[in-house]
Amino acid sequence: MIMIACVDEKNGMLFHSRRQSQDKVLREDVARECGERNLYMNAYSYAMFGQDTGISLKVSEDFLNQAGDGDYCFVENQPFSYLRKKIEGVVLYQWNRRYPADTYFPLDFADGSWELERVEELKGYSHERITKEVYKSLPDDGNMGKES
Amino acid sequence: MKYNWKSCKLLLFVIGCFFLTACTGITPEDLLPGKQESATLESIPEYSEEPYVVLNDNEPDFAKSELTEESFENYSELDSLGRCGVAYACIGQDLMPTKKRESIGQVKPSGWQTVKYDIVDGKYLYNRCHLIGFQLSGENANEKNLITGTRYMNVDGMLPFENMVADYVKETNNHVLYRVTPLYDGDNLLADGVQMEAMSVEDGGEGVSYNVFVYNNQPGISIDYATGESSLAGKAPAAPEKQTGVIRGNSRSKIYHCPGQAAYEEMADSKNLVIFQSEQEAKNAGYRKAKR
Numbered sequence: 001m002i003m004i005a006c007v008d009e010k011n012g013m014l015f016h017s018r019r020q021s022q023d024k025v026l027r028e029d030v031a032r033e034c035g036e037r038n039l040y041m042n043a044y045s046y047a048m049f050g051q052d053t054g055i056s057l058k059v060s061e062d063f064l065n066q067a068g069d070g071d072y073c074f075v076e077n078q079p080f081s082y083l084r085k086k087i088e089g090v091v092l093y094q095w096n097r098r099y100p101a102d103t104y105f106p107l108d109f110a111d112g113s114w115e116l117e118r119v120e121e122l123k124g125y126s127h128e129r130i131t132k133e134v135y136k137s138l139p140d141d142g143n144m145g146k147e148s
Numbered sequence: 149m150k151y152n153w154k155s156c157k158l159l160l161f162v163i164g165c166f167f168l169t170a171c172t173g174i175t176p177e178d179l180l181p182g183k184q185e186s187a188t189l190e191s192i193p194e195y196s197e198e199p200y201v202v203l204n205d206n207e208p209d210f211a212k213s214e215l216t217e218e219s220f221e222n223y224s225e226l227d228s229l230g231r232c233g234v235a236y237a238c239i240g241q242d243l244m245p246t247k248k249r250e251s252i253g254q255v256k257p258s259g260w261q262t263v264k265y266d267i268v269d270g271k272y273l274y275n276r277c278h279l280i281g282f283q284l285s286g287e288n289a290n291e292k293n294l295i296t297g298t299r300y301m302n303v304d305g306m307l308p309f310e311n312m313v314a315d316y317v318k319e320t321n322n323h324v325l326y327r328v329t330p331l332y333d334g335d336n337l338l339a340d341g342v343q344m345e346a347m348s349v350e351d352g353g354e355g356v357s358y359n360v361f362v363y364n365n366q367p368g369i370s371i372d373y374a375t376g377e378s379s380l381a382g383k384a385p386a387a388p389e390k391q392t393g394v395i396r397g398n399s400r401s402k403i404y405h406c407p408g409q410a411a412y413e414e415m416a417d418s419k420n421l422v423i424f425q426s427e428q429e430a431k432n433a434g435y436r437k438a439k440r
Contacts, residue, residue, distance in 0.1 A: 008308075015312070015358065016202075016206040016357055016358055018354070018355065018356065018357065020312060021311070021312065021315040021316075021319075022315065022316075022319050023315075023319060024319060097308075097311045097315075098307070098308045098311065099308045099309075099311055099312050100200070100308045100309055100312065100358070100360070125318070125319065126314075126315045126318035126319050127315070
């Protein structure tokens with residue numbers, strides 16, 4: 001599975017159980033990134049994405065257990081670091097701003113188990129700039145699965 | 149003396165509650181679930197490394213009857229000490245700025261001091277700090293919306309919460325009920341901090357909901373909240389910068405005057421006076437230099 005997540009300048013994801021921000025241009029980019037593959041998410045995320053994404057959406061509260069190899073998972077308000085060994089890659093969108101946060105992105109890309117494949121800059125609808133980083137998981141050398 | 153003032157405040161609060169209930173029809177049943185009365189300084193915990201602290205489990209103190217899908221903004225009159233009070237708004241896209249922000253240097257909020265420290269980001273300890281952020285309401289040089297706030301409070305404390313509301317409104321075209329309340333200890337000219345409350349209207353708070361107190365402090369700096377005077381922690385108060393080098397602009401003619409120029413002194417009392425900290429700041433705001 002390939003995780004898709006959004007973070008702010010301090011790796012924050014949520015505040016008071018709510019997403020920090022959103023951007024319609026980012027959602028369009030997520031759809032392009034997924035292409036023909038399935039995109040899994042829960043009802044909270046689906047309420048933001050809606051039906052008109054043009055991609056194959058799979059909505060379930062148990063989506064992390066349903067997604068298979070090569071499937072994309074849009075993660076916002078559920079823990080997922082325990083699935084580290086199943087995560088093939090991460091698409092990380094970084095807002096160019098800082099928001100309040102009490103829940104943070106749990107993976108450490110500096111732990112030696114990741115390779116940065118590409119970086120792109122997006123001009124968002126309500127954000128001047130969104131940085132997109134795509135990471136690939138490296139073969140397990142013993143670091144995988146450690147909590148950051 | 150302080151005890152008497154607190155008793156007085158309590159009495160005013162009780163009277164205020166009576167009139168609020170009697171005049172607006174707001175009853176305890178009308179309050180949203182989990183709501184409590186607004187914060188008091190006595191209930192705020194000591195600062196502990198974070199620029200803000202969560203109040204009331206992050207639930208704002210709005211009543212159901214306050215939820216509206218029409219944008220508005222209200223600012224309290226300055227009190228007898230020249231201090232700002234509650235700023236209250238329903239943020240919608242129609243309230244957001246359409247023009248570039250201009251200088252606010254002419255406003256001197258209560259407790260204002262121009263003072264620099266090397267340890268402060270941007271050097272200046274104090275910012276003219278919008279209660280309702282400019283990006284939300286477009287309200288700029290309004291003295292009822294500007295308090296003396298530390299750089300830390302402005303940038304690390306308040307801005308992230310303003311960003312959250314601004315993005316949400318732009319992306320959804322929904323409204324956010326929004327209130328910022330400066331809290332002062334007694335007659336202090338500087339607020340100890342601000343309570344920030346926000347709740348998205350159309351989705352009943354699913355998008356945005358918070359209730360926090362942001363501290364008006366600056367790590368490494370000691371502040372006298374009675375006057376705004378400050379010093380490096382453990383050292384004597386720093387002298388405010390002399391204002392002699394300040395540039396005086398005329399907002400009507402868009403001409404600025406430097407110290408020593410012909411009309412510089414005349415501009416001091418002009419109703420069109422705009423203060424800039426440098427010629428470059430004046431030029432950036434579209435002003436040109438007086439010829440004489």
